[in-house]
Amino acid sequence: MQATKANTAPRRRKSLGRRIADNWQLYLLLLIPVVLTIVYKYIPMYGIQIAFRDYKASRGIVGSKWVGLEWFDRFFTAPTCGRMIKNTILLSLFSLLWGFPVPIILSLCINQLRFPRYKRVVQTVLYAPHFISIMVVCGMIRIFLSPSGGLINLMLGTKIDFMTESSAFRTIYIASGIWQDAGWGCIIYLATLSNVDISLYEAAKVDGASMFQRILNVDVPALLPMAILNLIMSAGSLMNVGFEKVFLLQTDLNKATSDVIAVYVYQQGIENAKYSYSTAVGLFNTAVNLILLFVVNTIASKTSEVNFV
């Protein structure tokens, strides 16, 4: 009776207290996620201040001595500092430039395939490398590039030890990244293309457009907003190189190009227990990222209606 009355009469807004009380079970569901997020995400943010202190476990965070920018100073005057910043940026930038167009081109091709069973096989196989551990992928890279009995050297008839060549590192990193993730990157584009109105293709066919023209005039415009969004997002995390892969592919001899900030943060912080110093270097990395994200987002929202943060 109450319900029918509420439905016919214009909805009266309940008081805030009442609405909160009505939803107590939903707040209860959120309790554990909120607590976990506070403990493991927000408290570490508070802990960032050890970047400005000389952190000693016995004295705690606030009890440790304030040293200002000393750790940053030490990082910027470290002999490998310039090299690490340069390597980090170049590795991400080249990965983005080479890696970004591949899923777009692939999904344009896959979408126009007219043999459903073959199309499915292509998709299944292309997704496969995404499901393999980076550890295993790096193991494969090392086997294939081995100077004795490695697939690449066998095919080329050479005995080059690629893992010790710093000039080869970026190519190895980027090519293997495309191999592993380009197929998976197609999903979002294929999903977008599957929403294209079929009547557009029909109309294009009636007008005598070839398949290539249909791709160019129907599919590409449909993909463009998603592609731009993706590009912006990646540009905003330029300083986040794939740490795990660099760590596993780094050798003493390829360090000239493989030395990146993230690996340094790990080595200093966890291996050498230089907590404050490592936090400072990590904070520098995060700060650059945030600035990039902000700049890119501002440009994007000025030039288009896309606003993603």
Added chain:
Amino acid sequence: MAKNKTSNGLSERTSDIILVVITAIVLFIVAYPLYYVLIASFSNPYDVYAGKTFLLPSGFTLEGFKAVFADANIPTGYLNSIKYTVIGTVFSVTMLYITAYPLAQKELPGRKALSMFFIITMYFGGGLVPTYLIVKQTGLINNMWALFLPGGVGVGNMIIVRNYFQNSIPHELIEASEIDGCSKLRTFLRIVIPLSMPIMAVMVVFSMVAYWNDWFTALIYLTGAEKAPLPLVLRNVLIRSSVSAAQASTISGGYAELNKITEMIKFSSIIVAAAPMLIIYPFVQKYFEKGFMAGAVKG
């Protein structure tokens, strides 16, 4: 008549052939390395070494697989990985669901602020060391839960699930259920969860893959060798090329042989580590695109 001919003279048939050729080349590039590892893992290692197994296996041996499991750490690592994957997946998917469902309710007071509270952690975090120190302080060093708790809520996936709830589950159904006297919790358990199986399948697979393949979290937090998951155990052979004494003893022949045998152990280790996930994902593949689409569009 002119149906198959188009303005620039390229027939539909020719275009089809071009696309098939392009995709076939890509298919080959992606599949060949995996195929090569597979045939090399049970071929005669000397033939692999001599480059005789480019297309077809040569000889047949399971020595590599035998050697892989001769190192006691590997069966242990395998069991650890299974344990972490199962517990981690149940935990993570539960977290995703209990976070996403309340945040999908448009009338929930404070919804915007709560969403923001989670989303901020996607863009800004404490970083490696401050997080490590908290994990240490909460007593999770060398404890399996260090793999699950700090990750907490996977915010990116949570948003996909939240959007799925908003877009793909008819709101009338939830209202009807509540009018019938179901509590919000009961509605969630009895109506929403059963209706969300496609997105749950996707999230379960994502989560399984993440835990099965994770080694870095374990490297930082699990200090005891007996707790290492499979990929971390395999680091010794795959990255450092070091073979345990137990593995070396399965090989007849001197030290000189060891190099080739090590390669065989590597091939076998890769198959052992990669096979489970490669077998599982095709079963839920059809949900990937649907799930992404329902989750990516804002409601």
